[in-house]
Amino acid sequence: MGRTLLDLLRFNRQFASGAALLLIVAAYACLSFFSPYAPNDTYVAPPDVPPDWTYLMGTTSRGQDLFWLLSFAIRNTLAFGLAVAVLSRLLALAIGLVAGYSGGLLDRALMSLNDTFIVIPLFPILVLFYFVMRDRMSWGLLALMMACLGWAYDARLIRSVAMSLRHREFTETGIFSGMSMRQILVEEHLPYVLPIVFSTTMNNINWSIGLEVTLSVLGFTDINTPTIGVLLYWANQHTALVSGIWWWIFFPVLLVVMTFIGLFLLAVSMNEYIDPRSRLGRRAP
Amino acid sequence: MSTALLEVDGVSRIYSRGSLLSRRQFAAVDRVSFGLDADRAEIFTVVGESGSGKTTLARMILGMVAPTAGAIRFKGRDVSHIRGRRARLDFMKEVQPVFQNPFEAFNPMKRVDRYLFATARRMAGLGETAAIADAADVALKSVGLSLAEVRGRFPHELSGGQLQRVAIARALISRPALLVADEPVSMIDASLRAAIVNLLRDLRDRLGVSIIYITHDLATAYYISDRLLIMRRGEAVETGEARAVLDRPQHPYSQLLKASVLPPDVPSEPGGRLRADPIIPQGASSHA
């Protein structure tokens, strides 16, 4: 897998530019560790200053230096997306592989659970969740909730691959070599599923960031932890666009768009790697 | 009467096909019986065309599919009653498969030696690395390879013939009493085929392993088998001593099968053997 990624980086322009974009975003997120202010400090800078050399991205109406505030926000947003993706991937892998391998009754039970999660509407549930939790709402809790809602599609995808792997002769060889189910799933089947998982991880991060931004803008999350969405929420609260504080909206949106495009490019180039036909289509130089 | 290694006793396997409204049942295997002796190793061949149920029969003997009716007893124990991991392992120690496609029998992303080592560790119960490597080497030597040639290799680095030998070696590590080989040479190139077929015969004579050899190829069946069973659409149509059956088939289907085999030599008249052929009506293989 590591080799593959390195090769993709060297020879696939889409992958390289996607990785570069994300690297910039990640590096910026890391700057938050050197911030002179705590994330929730307000009125530490003069309010509503447009971008200049002292305040690279200007300041907010709440007297925050947007450059440093945004670094916290993007860090939290990325961490959120990653947490959702990793958690939901683990769920999808476990359920998809086990269902595809076992078949029969267990498969049917897991897949009806799966289908339930595919059809239930996400947004109302998440809003409901907010109204139930209210002040106890935190981004960790929201990540957990979204991970529980975001595994179903990919679990189906993984199950279909696992089902075809189940009927391949090497799986039978594994069984007759005395390997346990866990060993077969982890050592024999997982390598086939990993590229798919990698690609869907990118999409899942995008999905969760998008949903988090939406919920936050509407105020249905913990508004005291700065994320991109929470930033936009406060900008809306202070009617930033109407009062001409464009930078309060522009920079968060720019950063989130960069993240989206970066992840999208990674997912697309990864897809190309998964489907060898598109690779062979290219002529050798 | 001597003790039985394997008794296949009136075994059937029914599948139902079709939608919810129009279910049709058909028997992939229909009341097949035969038996193998424990004190005499032999190659028992199951001959049949596609759809004859020979692979389903093999999978039932291996305990991978449960029969719908009848029973398969291995050393007196009903195979479909084996439950639990411990019991399954004990059974698999004695009955091992060899599959059709050697390129598929090993995970293309993994080194082939891992299957040998896994079998040595879990089936033969070996613990030390040296003992495991030793067991793998002994098994590989019995098929004409050695661990040095195979260690660290990926499937695509070996030829079909070599891979099939490794697959057979893996099956031999736990010193099984019975090998079930489903079309083990049909995917192997002609120049390597004879060696694999000879190997099966050699295993019977040297290691005393009984082999159920499943094939559609009458020529290799004649070449290596002691006894033989001809299947057609799930039913056993003829069984007996292999050479006797193939030299003088009694059942019309066996006769048709034998008559259909093209001998690998040039006929006196070009295309001579292809003439005067009955057009087989829809539904493929018919009565002669």
Add this chain to the structure above:
Amino acid sequence: MTSPVLAVSDLRAYYRTSAFGVQREVRAVDDVSLAIQPGEIYGLAGESSSGKTTLIKTIANAIQPPLQVLAGSVLFDFAGQRFDIHALRPRELAAIRWKHLSYIMQGSMNVLNPVRRVRQTFVDFAFRHIGRPLPEFLDVVRQHLQRLHLEPQVLEAYPHQLSGGMRQRVTIALATVCRPQFIIADEPTTALDVVVQKGVLGMIHEVQRALGSSILFVTHDMAVHANLSDRLGIMYAGRIVEEGRTADVFRAPRHPYTTHLIGSLPHLGDAAPKQGLPGAPPNLADPPPGCRFHPRCPRASDLCRRDVPALETDASGHRVACFHPATESVAESIS
């Protein structure tokens, strides 16, 4: 002697891939020359990775990107009309295909459209080549089916309603309805059961004799070659190592590889011990120098390890690429 319908000369076709900057070259067809006369069945035998599939892809001009033709030519001569198949424009190629040059493939489902009746497939493939109004065209098709002992009712069937053998018969009818001069048959009976196989081979033989077409018949099954082909070419590791009249090749094979292929076949009714060939077919990305068979050859000498044997033709037209061919056959083929 009439001019050959197909003349392949010094054909070289490699797979060239560049996966992540690593160049790989698989020499699947290396300097192959062969000629097929009108009205003959030319059998091409070889194991997997012998290059036989690549050769017919190149001959049919079904060349997909990693495969490249580096040298040589493939010339067809359809009753005086000459075509260099690699120089044709797509439209010219489409005009020749099916009318002069058709295919019978291993998987009949590759040709028959699973969601359309067989009749529609006939219309799709052959209607514009026959150039008659539809009712007349269907009459032609029915007559053709009758000649091949197929019921005209198969036209109204969907492919899945037919058995595997019947589907393969339909594809043969489809391939021959335009009376092509040349037919490429790629393992057409390999997937069939023996009982069905014999009938299908009989049908191919019969239709070939009736139409006078030439067939390039590719299979690894030597028994099929013995019973069907007029001439036989043996491929090994991307090269033709022996070629001659099928009867001659079987009676007196001259290349050690051919000798082995024929000698190692178990016969029904013969339980005499057979020997396998040591070693394995070479990796065509890195073939051995000299004769590509030398690592497995019982007669290999230093010469074989160094030089590539040329395909020499003897007086009877038997060709063999070997420095140490079996000699007694020379006397036999002359006498």
